[in-house]
Amino acid sequence: MPKIVINRERCKGCERCNDACPQKILAMSKEMNAKGYTFAKVKDESRCIGCRLCAITCPDVAIEVFIDGTQYEFFAY
Ligand code: SF4
Numbered sequence: 781m782p783k784i785v786i787n788r789e790r791c792k793g794c795e796r797c798n799d800a801c802p803q804k805i806l807a808m809s810k811e812m813n814a815k816g817y818t819f820a821k822v823k824d825e826s827r828c829i830g831c832r833l834c835a836i837t838c839p840d841v842a843i844e845v846f847i848d849g850t851q852y853e854f855f856a857y
């Protein structure tokens with residue numbers, strides 16, 4: 781099963797990943813990070829299909845997708 785890791789401190793709450801996810805399993809937390817933004821979270825990881833659209837869409841590279849232990853990186857900041 782794919783594993784989604786969201787770095788809450790990088791997130792700026794833009795919700796683009798929520799819109800991009802074809803499974804609609806991402807949502808925004810009611811909590812805030814240190815910058816005062818609500819951050820993205822995974823609602824139901826068991827339904828993730830590992831498409832990586834969330835990670836590709838995130839402008840702040842806050843999402844990493846691991847599939848079978850392999851980390852998919854799109855940008856090396
Ligand atoms: S990898 Fe695809 S299905 Fe999984 S959370 Fe990201 S956008 Fe949604």
Ligand code: SF4
Pocket residue numbers: 786790791792793794795796797798819820837838839840841842843
């Ligand atoms: S696209 Fe990135 S910055 Fe925007 S809400 Fe999702 S994780 Fe946060």
